[in-house]
Amino acid sequence: MNAHRPPAPRTTTAAVSTVPPDAPSAPVLTWEEAGEPRSAQWRSENGALPPRRVTIADDRMKADAAYKLACEGTALLWRGDFHNARQLLTALARRIDRRPRKPAPADDPARAFHLHRAAQSQRARILGMLLVPLDAEYGVPLHRAPDVRAACAQAYGPAPAASGAAGGTRSVVSLRELLGLVGAYEWHRKGVEIPALGGDRIHPDYGVFSPQRGEYVDLVARAPLPADPTGLAFDIGTGSGVLAAVLARRGVQRVLGTDQDPRALACARRNAERLGVADRVEAVAADLFPxxxxxxxxxNPPWLPAKPTSAVEYAVYDPNSRMLRGFLAGLTDHLTPGGEGWLILSDLAERLGLRTRADLLVLFEAAGLTVRDRLDIAPRHPKARDATDPLHAARAAEVTSLWRLVPAGS
Known part of the structure; x- marks a missing residue:
């Protein structure tokens, strides 16, 4: 970072509005710059509100001063070199990570989980205070800024200028979110190799869960298929469509994948086309069952019964186990005679003290289901081997299971 002493920052209080002139449903960030009031559309895929205090910052801003302002709730709208902004973000992260954390009792994994989530939330809030501008075509008007237009277009939709709208909408986004968009776009562009698909790739869109953890996919690839001449399967919460594609490749004649998220449905359809199974896989909008x-x-519902704090986290956190409960409660009404349901679920929630195995078995019983069989697989993801992870003990012992469920008495 530049060693020049920064001038005293000018801090303003942002007026939050939900009715900007050119984007009626979008919030607006306002600030003062060069003695004049300014405003721009506020972008946050996580649903964060616009910061109420904003100061202009550039290459002269010292990391300690930036950290103090961010901790106090003042956002930094960056007008300097883009690479220096990235360095500042890294410096802020180092200062956050050096802060002492309240230790959790070794015999209370649930307490450790909640402290970890609280620390993650606070970290995200502070890092989210470093903001960058976007022009009407999603370009970043900063020196040495990369071309992020394709990544933004995938997340936000076509830019107004690119879609033929008159003028365009200037907007502001946190640098942390913007870097996340770029990373997600790279996953989408390169794809994720799926061994169960013979090494073919799934291309997850932004906001759609990426099948980087392949254990659950492997379970679906090896579980014995029920014998039925109709060859029909439902994939509840299809997401990227990876499990629907695996079932189709295994010979299931028709797979209906359901999801409520339009992004997920579009993503699943494109992946089915790429993999050559679009004639057997159909993605339909539905809350759980078609x-x-x-x-x-x-x-394969979200595995942890906790509240998500961002759109992407809805694939990991299931408040009050809503999706799990809904799937189990409706399963018998959507099975043909002799059919079975496959529930893919990690036991991480049990190891963190968020749910017990007895709780899960009670849900099975209440839904009139019995367990025909269970297939287990150990984790292979890097966090299972990361001893510095606050949840390492639970992650290292985690087991993912495919429960083969049938109506009681079958």
Whole structure:
């Protein structure tokens, strides 16, 4: 960072509005710059509100001063070199990570989990205070800024100028979110190799869960298929469509994948096209189940019963186990005689003290289900080997299971 002493920052209080002139449903960030009031559309895929205090910052801003302002709730709208902004973000992260954390009792994994989530939330809030501008075509008007237009277009939709709208909408986004968009776009562009698909790749869109953890996919690839001449399966919460594609490749004649998220549905359809299974895989909008019954109903719900704090986290956190409960409660009504449901679920929630195995078995019983079989697999992801992770003990012992469920008495 530049060693020049920065001038005293000018801090303003942002007026939050939900009715800007050219984007009626979008919030607006306002600030003062060069003695004049300014405003721009505020972008946050996590639903964060616009900061109420904003100061202009550039290459002269020292990391300690930036950290103090961010901790106090003042956002830094960057007008300097883009690479220096990235360095400042790294410096802020180092200062956050050096702060002492309240230790959790070794015998209370649930307390450790909640402290970890609180620390993550606070870290995200502070890092989210470093803001960068976007022009009407999603360009970053800063020196040495990369071309992020494609990544932004995937997340936000076509830029107004690119879609033929008159003029365009200037906007502001946190640098941390922008870097996340770029990283997600790279995952989308390169794709994720899926061994169960013979090494073919799934291309997750922004905001759609990426199948980087392949254990659950491997379970679906090896579980014995129920014998049924109709060859129909439901994939509840299809996301990227990876499990629907695996089932189709295994010979299931027709797979209906459901999701409520339009992004996920579009992503699943594109992946089915790329993989050559679009004639057997259909993605439909539904809250859990489609109409009708099938001999096989598969569901890989979010594994942890906790509140998500961002759109992407809805694939990991299931408040009050809503999706798990809904799937189990409706399963028998959507199975053909002799059919079975596959529930793919990690036991991480049990190891963190968020749910017990007895709780899960009670849900099975209340839904009139019994366990025909269970297939288990150990984790292979890097966090299972990261001893510095506050949740390492639980992650290292984690087991992911495919529960083969059938109506009681079957």
């Amino acid at each position: 109409a009708g019954r099938a001999p096989l109903v598969v569901c």
